[in-house]
Amino acid sequence: MATSPYDVAVVGAGPAGLAAAAAALAGGARVALIDAGRQPGGQYWRHRPGDLGAVADLHHDLGAFRRLVAGAAGAVRHFGQHVWTVSGSAADGFTVHAVAGDAETEVPARRLVLAPGAYDRQVPFRGWDLPGVHTAGGAQALLKGHEVLVGRRVVVGGTGPFLLPVAAGLAARGARVAGVYEANRPAGWIRHAGAVLPVAAKLTEGAGYAAALARHRVPFHTRQAIVAAHGGDAVEAVTVARLDHDWRIVAGSERVVECDAVAVGWGFTPQLELPLALGCATRVDADGSLVVEVDERQTTSVPGVHVAGEACGVGGAALAVAEGSIAGVAAAGVTSAPASLRRRRRALRRFAAAMHAVHPVRAGWQSWLADDTLVCRCEEVSAGEVRTALDELGATDVRTAKLLSRAGMGWCQGRVCGYATACLTASCTGTAPDLRGVSERPIAAPISLGTLAGDPGHIGQQ
Amino acid sequence: MPADVLVIGAGVVGAATAWYAARSGHSVTVVDRGPVAGGTTGAGEGNILVSDKPPGAELDLALLSSGLWRDLAVEVGGFEFDPKGGLVVAATPPGYEALVSLASSQSGAGVETVVVPAGELAEHEPHLTPSLAGGVLYPGDAQVQPMLAAARLLRAARARGATVRTGVEVTGFLRSGDRVVGVRTSAGDLPAGAVVNAAGTWGGDIASLAGVDVPVLPRRGFILVTEPLPRLVRHKVFAAEYVANVASDDADLQTSPVVEGTESGTILIGASRERVGYDRTLSVRVLRALAAQAVALFPVLADVKVIRTYRGFRPYCPDHLPVIGPDPRAPGLFHACGHEGAGIGLAAATGRLIAQLLGEEPPSLDLAPFRPERFGPVVAP
Numbered sequence: 001m002a003t004s005p006y007d008v009a010v011v012g013a014g015p016a017g018l019a020a021a022a023a024a025l026a027g028g029a030r031v032a033l034i035d036a037g038r039q040p041g042g043q044y045w046r047h048r049p050g051d052l053g054a055v056a057d058l059h060h061d062l063g064a065f066r067r068l069v070a071g072a073a074g075a076v077r078h079f080g081q082h083v084w085t086v087s088g089s090a091a092d093g094f095t096v097h098a099v100a101g102d103a104e105t106e107v108p109a110r111r112l113v114l115a116p117g118a119y120d121r122q123v124p125f126r127g128w129d130l131p132g133v134h135t136a137g138g139a140q141a142l143l144k145g146h147e148v149l150v151g152r153r154v155v156v157g158g159t160g161p162f163l164l165p166v167a168a169g170l171a172a173r174g175a176r177v178a179g180v181y182e183a184n185r186p187a188g189w190i191r192h193a194g195a196v197l198p199v200a201a202k203l204t205e206g207a208g209y210a211a212a213l214a215r216h217r218v219p220f221h222t223r224q225a226i227v228a229a230h231g232g233d234a235v236e237a238v239t240v241a242r243l244d245h246d247w248r249i250v251a252g253s254e255r256v257v258e259c260d261a262v263a264v265g266w267g268f269t270p271q272l273e274l275p276l277a278l279g280c281a282t283r284v285d286a287d288g289s290l291v292v293e294v295d296e297r298q299t300t301s302v303p304g305v306h307v308a309g310e311a312c313g314v315g316g317a318a319l320a321v322a323e324g325s326i327a328g329v330a331a332a333g334v335t336s337a338p339a340s341l342r343r344r345r346r347a348l349r350r351f352a353a354a355m356h357a358v359h360p361v362r363a364g365w366q367s368w369l370a371d372d373t374l375v376c377r378c379e380e381v382s383a384g385e386v387r388t389a390l391d392e393l394g395a396t397d398v399r400t401a402k403l404l405s406r407a408g409m410g411w412c413q414g415r416v417c418g419y420a421t422a423c424l425t426a427s428c429t430g431t432a433p434d435l436r437g438v439s440e441r442p443i444a445a446p447i448s449l450g451t452l453a454g455d456p457g458h459i460g461q462q
Numbered sequence: 463m464p465a466d467v468l469v470i471g472a473g474v475v476g477a478a479t480a481w482y483a484a485r486s487g488h489s490v491t492v493v494d495r496g497p498v499a500g501g502t503t504g505a506g507e508g509n510i511l512v513s514d515k516p517p518g519a520e521l522d523l524a525l526l527s528s529g530l531w532r533d534l535a536v537e538v539g540g541f542e543f544d545p546k547g548g549l550v551v552a553a554t555p556p557g558y559e560a561l562v563s564l565a566s567s568q569s570g571a572g573v574e575t576v577v578v579p580a581g582e583l584a585e586h587e588p589h590l591t592p593s594l595a596g597g598v599l600y601p602g603d604a605q606v607q608p609m610l611a612a613a614r615l616l617r618a619a620r621a622r623g624a625t626v627r628t629g630v631e632v633t634g635f636l637r638s639g640d641r642v643v644g645v646r647t648s649a650g651d652l653p654a655g656a657v658v659n660a661a662g663t664w665g666g667d668i669a670s671l672a673g674v675d676v677p678v679l680p681r682r683g684f685i686l687v688t689e690p691l692p693r694l695v696r697h698k699v700f701a702a703e704y705v706a707n708v709a710s711d712d713a714d715l716q717t718s719p720v721v722e723g724t725e726s727g728t729i730l731i732g733a734s735r736e737r738v739g740y741d742r743t744l745s746v747r748v749l750r751a752l753a754a755q756a757v758a759l760f761p762v763l764a765d766v767k768v769i770r771t772y773r774g775f776r777p778y779c780p781d782h783l784p785v786i787g788p789d790p791r792a793p794g795l796f797h798a799c800g801h802e803g804a805g806i807g808l809a810a811a812t813g814r815l816i817a818q819l820l821g822e823e824p825p826s827l828d829l830a831p832f833r834p835e836r837f838g839p840v841v842a843p
Binding site for chain 1: 753
């Protein structure tokens with residue numbers, strides 16, 4: 001172990017992590033900033049190395065990004081590093097264990113700010129394993145990170161405000177967006193005006209995307225969903241259908257839409273591997289996601305460990321920045337964050353709660369599945385096989401269903417199918433989905449046996 | 463109506479007990495405070511080994527069990543029974559000599575053994591390090607998917623009329639005088655003709671609810687799981703020191719390499735032993751030791767990715783033998799726990815023996831070495 005640890009190690013250099021690093025530095029701390037990417041920005045401000053200008057039109061609030069990067073400039077960067085576990089305690093000090101290729105790095109720190117972000121929540125549907133079917137976030141990442149369009153004629157579906165910038169981005173770069181299929185009715189917003197109006201910038205942002213879709217003549221459908229994808233070697237068409245309140249297909253409403261790519265998103269799943277490895281307490285948020293429980297200072301139930309951003313409740317980049325700033329201040333040992341920052345966090349959290357209220361994922365999606373629809377693509381486990389584990393083999397919880405069916409036991413370790421398996425289990429047992437049972441992954445990133453076996457190069461202080 | 467037999471524990475030992483008892487015509491209820499196979503059963507590799515035991519009571523039990531598992535694979539099936547054999551290797555000439563001598567004594571006890579000189583190791587395991595002194599092949603070693611094994615046995619027992627109640631915690635015993643006549647649970651009283659304690663690592667806690675002492679303690683182990691691969695490792699391969707570690711009384715960390723491929727393509731890597739209570743914290747030190755030993759045995763694994771790790775708690779007794787049989791201190795109570803790291807392998811025989819006792823048949827084996835009261839305070843002569 002290196003003898004002189006950092007005051008604060010920040011894991012994740014997206015909006016929350018950058019803000020945390022900047023705030024901790026401003027508070028006088030020595031800070032290490034660790035991220036799997038080669039440059040800062042996370043998913044939200046994803047761009048090609050050194051080439052933000054090329055995709056500036058696809059981004060939002062780049063001024064904030066530049067300010068945060070400048071503010072975090074004093075942090076020692078460990079970029080391109082995949083954190084495979086974190087260990088230790090406030091009393092003994094923490095160690096962030098990261099791996100890049102065959103080289104392992106251990107970063108010692110007195111306190112941690114974890115800002116791991118989130119990825120697309122997926123629900124399975126017939127044909128979702130066909131090439132050409134992407135997550136909304138995946139389509140967005142290809143566009144922002146590589147200026148690559150997922151297809152020439154794209155159908156976008158799922159639920160949530162994120163579908164708008166994805167569709168707008170695809171259209172702006174020349175794809176024909178054949179339709180956006182939002183499974184909910186966002187008109188429900190009106191009931192939450194009290195939560196929306198205090199963060200008027202969010203309204204402007206939404207209006208901007210709506211205008212862009214109108215300009216590109218992209219049809220926007222509500223209470224409709226992509227319920228199946230069709231094709232031989234790749235997707236050639238999707239079936240869309242009208243949904244009832246519980247998301248069952250309205251009989252006779254199915255329609256086939258031709259396309260060469262699909263982008264679907266059903267909200268986001270926070271990445272909880274690291275907080276769970278440290279034993280942080282969790283709760284279920286308004287969107288049904290498992291999130292880390294934090295206090296006013298973004299402190300978790302584990303002393304010395306702060307969490308900021310999507311991992312403590314999905315709420316977008318602006319909220320992540322506010323939470324990151326508060327976490328950075330707390331981790332630096334400064335007594336308290338400015339009241340204005342806490343007010344901003346409160347307003348943005350109310351906005352997020354309003355979003356979640358109008359964009360729920362309803363259990364009816366399970367009725368779209370055929371028995372042979374794959375739930376787990378890595379291990380090729382079908383919905384029927386998961387149901388056999390529950391109905392015949394006596395599984396009464398998601399962990400047992402997983403171990404008896406192998407759903408979630410392959411390469412992705414349940415990151416993609418964990419939510420679906422938990423929902424199928426819950427429907428069978430009549431309980432609420434237990435996401436904790438599919439979220440613990442003590443090895444947060446794959447590491448080769450040779451690297452794990454070897455002595456890591458220790459990081460000295462700079 | 464009271465069940466003939468109430469089994470506490472829906473792990474593999476409870477499941478095997480339920481199956482054999484139901485097959486013998488008993489009415490059976492299984493209770494578990496958690497889910498099916500939620501304890502140590504779901505945290506191991508699924509070993510059915512005869513290779514890691516010197517001649518003695520446990521080896522006799524293992525041989526009986528290994529035969530019964532082969533029958534169960536046909537009678538019940540659906541749990542990935544794989545008679546792949548075990549290969550024990552030694553790094554040094556003295557180690558090889560000791561191994562060959564152990565094999566010779568095991569052979570006398572009825573274990574099939576094949577001595578494999580260094581030059582022939584590659585024929586059995588092409589990717590083994592060439593720097594070994596030799597090994598012994600045990601064709602009788604096998605593997606099952608342990609959770610499926612428990613779930614399939616319970617399903618088969620249900621088909622014979624057994625009832626399985628998960629999420630039901632035993633909180634005490636019903637007594638009639640000294641006699642155990644059922645259990646108190648979080649879901650009410652469940653009277654029964656006999657009660658079987660198959661609570662694994664928690665078997666000592668159940669025994670104490672009945673006012674008897676059965677010293678079962680947890681011994682933690684970690685397993686590394688690799689990415690799925692085409693079959694690189696054909697057998698269960700382990701180092702000769704593993705046998706010594708299994709029998710050790712040391713509380714400190716011990717590791718010895720155990721490497722095996724599975725039907726799903728992943729490679730499982732063990733084995734570590736620590737007495738640290740029920741601490742579930744990931745130990746980076748243990749994972750490094752396991753990885754280093756696996757790579758030393760199979761250099762080809764250096765570039766293979768670990769994607770998962772899990773840990774479990776082996777139920778061990780001070781003399782490393784399980785507890786199987788009636789408890790004279792609490793008539794009506796039978797124990798079937800404390801199998802340490804061999805619970806999957808020994809489950810079939812344990813279930814069968816308990817079913818024989820319940821049916822008042824003579825057991826297939828002398829159960830004296832496994833009797834529950836053997837740990838009682840030593841009385842000075």
